[in-house]
Amino acid sequence: MPLDRRGFLRAAGAAVPFAVLATQLRGEPPAAPARITRQREPENFESNFAALSGFRTPASSFYVRNHFAAPKIDLKTWRLKVEGAVERPQEFTLEGIQKLANRTMPVTLECAGNGRVFLSPPARGVNWELGAVGTAEWTGVQLPAILEQAGLKQDAVEVVLEGPDSGTPEGAPGAVAFARSIPLEKAKKPETLLAFGMNGQELPAEHGFPVRAIVPGWYGMASVKWLTRILVVDKPYRGFWQTMDYSYFDRTHGLPTVIPITTMQVKSQLARPSAGDTIAAGKPYSISGAAWAGENDIARVEVSTDGGKTWGEAELGMDNAPFCWRLWNYEWKSPERGKTKLMARATDSNGRVQPMQRNPDFRNYMIHHVVPVEVEVR
Ligand SMILES: Nc1nc2c(c(=O)[nH]1)N[C@H]1C(S)=C(S)[C@@H](COP(=O)(O)O)O[C@H]1N2
Numbered sequence: 184m185p186l187d188r189r190g191f192l193r194a195a196g197a198a199v200p201f202a203v204l205a206t207q208l209r210g211e212p213p214a215a216p217a218r219i220t221r222q223r224e225p226e227n228f229e230s231n232f233a234a235l236s237g238f239r240t241p242a243s244s245f246y247v248r249n250h251f252a253a254p255k256i257d258l259k260t261w262r263l264k265v266e267g268a269v270e271r272p273q274e275f276t277l278e279g280i281q282k283l284a285n286r287t288m289p290v291t292l293e294c295a296g297n298g299r300v301f302l303s304p305p306a307r308g309v310n311w312e313l314g315a316v317g318t319a320e321w322t323g324v325q326l327p328a329i330l331e332q333a334g335l336k337q338d339a340v341e342v343v344l345e346g347p348d349s350g351t352p353e354g355a356p357g358a359v360a361f362a363r364s365i366p367l368e369k370a371k372k373p374e375t376l377l378a379f380g381m382n383g384q385e386l387p388a389e390h391g392f393p394v395r396a397i398v399p400g401w402y403g404m405a406s407v408k409w410l411t412r413i414l415v416v417d418k419p420y421r422g423f424w425q426t427m428d429y430s431y432f433d434r435t436h437g438l439p440t441v442i443p444i445t446t447m448q449v450k451s452q453l454a455r456p457s458a459g460d461t462i463a464a465g466k467p468y469s470i471s472g473a474a475w476a477g478e479n480d481i482a483r484v485e486v487s488t489d490g491g492k493t494w495g496e497a498e499l500g501m502d503n504a505p506f507c508w509r510l511w512n513y514e515w516k517s518p519e520r521g522k523t524k525l526m527a528r529a530t531d532s533n534g535r536v537q538p539m540q541r542n543p544d545f546r547n548y549m550i551h552h553v554v555p556v557e558v559e560v561r
């Protein structure tokens with residue numbers, strides 16, 4: 184059934200109300216802006232993480248990460264091409280994509296630069312605080328179905344996802360379009376989507392209308408927006424956005440080796456309280472936040488109210504879906520007068536523990552070490 188823009192809700196099967204995912208964070212979010220502007224040109228916004236109030240992030244407060252001015256898309260001319268190491272190159276219109284079977288699933292996206300403001304010395308790049316992360320319900324076609332239609336050639340190894348937005352970042356030889364590759368193994372996974380819907384609505388322009396990739400468990404840079412080309416390649420792709428940028432040093436064989444950033448690290452963040460908040464002495468306080476671990480699940484979140492000397496177990500929220508954050512609460516029973524540092528530390532289903540120290544090999548990305556939140560109890 185072809186979908187018109189109005190028919191989206193019904194036809195995409197997203198009409199199921201999301202209300203089942205009730206707010207699970209205790210304490211009152213502050214009356215504060217939903218989104219904070221980090222950069223005007225191009226537009227870069229983060230959500231106000233202190234105002235986190237539920238499992239799903241509304242599109243209007245979901246962070247926006249743009250490297251260049253958002254492209255103007257005309258549906259009359261927009262096409263998604265599938266080419267390269269394929270038997271049958273394809274060209275899709277939005278309608279053509281929406282005709283295919285779709286699935287809807289929540290996925291957490293985090294920008295690999297989220298938390299950059301906590302690095303010292305200060306690092307280059309947008310100075311994100313806590314809010315370049317969010318969870319939305321995405322509706323789209325499974326990438327493996329599209330690849331099957333095109334027929335992969337024997338020598339195919341990776342899939343390059345390319346957007347129409349381009350510019351000349353520092354160190355580039357000229358204009359480069361935003362593009363990232365994923366290995367065939369991930370491209371063929373049932374969770375890897377070409378999404379045209381977000382939270383039961385048409386995908387908003389700033390989040391990649393008409394179609395964007397959603398690569399669950401990977402940092403946000405892989406989820407290419409305004410997708411125009413899927414290029415299947417027979418050699419690992421070495422493009423700008425996974426070598427010069429969005430890369431880190433791996434030391435598996437001793438020698439520091441530049442490799443592309445892929446899956447998300449294990450991480451937790453406090454939403455409330457925020458650094459600098461004042462808390463009433465002797466009255467119970469609900470410390471709350473979210474934790475995520477990319478392709479793994481969150482196994483536990485521990486909280487310290489004394490700068491890391493002692494730790495207690497946080498209670499994990501009910502909403503528990505693969506590739507998504509887990510909300511958590513910790514009851515601070517009787518805060519004692521004075522300044523103290525609060526911390527949260529997550530462990531994932533593979534036993535990875537959020538580190539206390541920053542790993543300098545991660546360059547200015549994958550900022551997931553425990554960041555103390557200093558508050559005053561009065
Ligand atoms: N075409 C295109 N896709 C893109 C980007 C971009 O600048 N251009 N930014 C990437 C990065 S770094 C992130 S973190 C996510 C952010 O998605 P959002 O803006 O919908 O939150 O989009 C990714 N996809």
Ligand SMILES: [Mo]
Pocket residue numbers: 248293294295296403404
């Ligand atoms: Mo990002």
